[in-house]
Amino acid sequence: MRVVLSTYGSRGSVEPMVGLAVRLRELGAEVRVCAPPDEEFVERFAGVGVETVPAGAPVRPLVTTVTPGSAAGLAERAAALMDVQFGTVAEAAEGCDALVATGPLPVTACARSVADQLGIRYVHASHQPVALPSPHRRPPGRRGRPLPEGVADNRALWDLDAQLANTMFGEAVNTRRAAVGLPPLDNVRDYAFSDQPWLATDPVLSPWQPTGLDVVQTGAWTLPDERPLPAGLSAFLDAGPAPVYVGFGSQPLGAPQEFAKAAIEAVRAQGRRAVIARGWAELAPVDDQDDCFAVGEVNQQALFRRAAAVVHHGSAGTTTTAAQAGAPQVVVPQGADQPYWADRVAGLGVGAAHDGPTPTVESLSAALRTALTPGTRARATAVAGTVRTDGATVAAKLLLDALG
Template sequence: MRVVLSTYGSRGDLEPLAALAVKLIGLGHEAVVCTPPDDDFVSLLERVGVPLVPAGQPVKEMIAEVSRKQGPNVGRRLPLEELQFRARRMVATQYEAVMAAAGADGDVVVGTGLMPAACGARSAADQLGIGWVSVRFQPTTLPTGAHRPYPYPGRPLPEGETDNHQLWEYDRQTMKVVFGGVFDEHRATVGLPMVDDVRAYVFTDRPWLAADPVIAPWPGDSDLDVVQTGAWILPDDRPLPPGLVEFLDAGEPPVYVGFGSMGLQQNLTGAGRDAIEAARSHGRRVVLGSGWAALELHDDQDDCFAVGEVNQQTLFARCAAIVHHGGAGTTTTATRAGRPQVIVPQVVDQPYFAGRVAELGIGVAHEGSVPTLESLTTALRTVLSPELSARAREVAGSVSEQGTSVAAGLLSAL
């Protein structure tokens, strides 16, 4: 079986696909990943031995380009015209990458990421006459009465509407307005018929939810037959850098602070400094993850250590608490490590994961996206308590590590 795994998004979109690819290759199948060629994405796939077919513009480059165009409005949603311009290009480049990756022997395409990229990947599967599986890594982007959809540029959700099913119907129409024409334009150029309902066509009526059912359960109340496989976790046996090990061995477990792929969020300016000072106020050392925000140490005291790309599975297990942005992957890793969390959510699904961590009693959901010294000091006081630490260890034992095995079995049965 030859499986093409397709995405355009952040590290949190790529790493689960890499995890499934590793599992499939270990079972004797072929697997290739189509993803934007950011340096850290390329390095990750090279490290785990998964072939890469580059798809479109590097994400960091795209973000920088958008930021230059938006100028002082950076951080706001793109204007509709700009969104459709980029969607048009993304549909075409993802289609071309998936076509190249599948070749004459492809059996199925597993697609996720931004909607235009998923559209292009689905069209490629159609063109080749092979299977298509849509996957999401959080329940909040799938239609259900349990939560509201996210708004799109130029299409704010109707004021006063409280029925989530009605809001999701509005979202269906929004997808047609924002992406339908762009999608159909491309399909016409490659000889494929138009699609009336772009969201239903990409998601299908049986999408997969690759999220742990303890951390992010599927709530039901939906017309979709959602298949929850469990999280797709990429095993990481890399040793920690010697300098980091020496730092960890030299004292009590530190607080980890990092915001992953939240590189250009203005709200994170100074967040690293405030988090360090908040941890110090509790007598704690800090490991600072630079991430896309390029966080840096603000002084030369020996109670802090800065890291770049590192084995978070091993590192988190040696920390007292994890302060992060609330991405699906980081939340899962911190939960598996049995460490309490402070989530400072920035975008999309991150407020959901912040809320889930709080509901599970394993962390604090920071109020708002702008952390301060005071708010982080208060949050750390809560998560560093013996009670929360014990609860985090308890929940860690309930997180499944079989998600890729479940998904591989489902693909083999297609």
């Protein structure tokens, strides 16, 4: 069996595909991944021996320069992503049996078009549930197209979301489909999702409530990380009590050093040391005291097991990794699906959800006091024992079984 995976986005969109690719290969499939050409992503796939095809522009410059929520330049970026699917991805998918796609709508709608053009199986994968139509929650909203306030009917809002998707992307998608002999679409969003999308999240952390959509929840696509921690970090961890981890991953921050200052002061107010993850926002310690240690790319699985708590932005990947490690969490959501994960952390009792995206010393101290209680630690430990670790294997088997 030959499978091509297509993804575009930051670490949260790329890392799950690493897990799926490795498990597919272990089960005998030939796998290649079309992914952004950022150096860290190329190195990640190379490290597990998976063939990659550079697809699209590097993501990090876009994430760190585009104003959050702004629609400026969106049409041009979407058009470029569509062309990549009909070009690079279509070439990579020649002779394959299936195409699995994740990422923004311009990627997945055109990826499915490519699969239809080639006559191969298509799977839409979502690594968070918020974007999948559900009467149980509002749509997340689209850049430059806010949903009307005061409308309580979620079904009506999801219908409006589909119309907005058609307005934003329908003509561009259909123009490209026509060029390869495919008929026009009248519902780009639902076509991209398909009738049976996969949801690659843990059913304890993210229970899917049944809807009219036949969602297949596989569990999160993760891999065990066997990398040793850097010597300097290990020495820091051994030199004192468990620190609080502070990191915002690929999330851009408007004033990163203000974030760092508030976080470090709040951690110190609890009598704790801090590990600061630089991330794409380039966080850094605010002084040269020896109670803070800065890290770059690191084995989060190992580090979180030694953390007193994990302060983060609330991505699906970081939330899941912290939950698997049994680490209490403080989620400071910045947007997208992050408020959802903050609510789940608080609802499960494994940490605290910060109110709003901009922490102060006082607000973060209050959240840390909740996270650092023995009760929260005990609850986080209990939940860790229920979080699945076989989601990528489940998904790989499902796909290969469906192929024959």
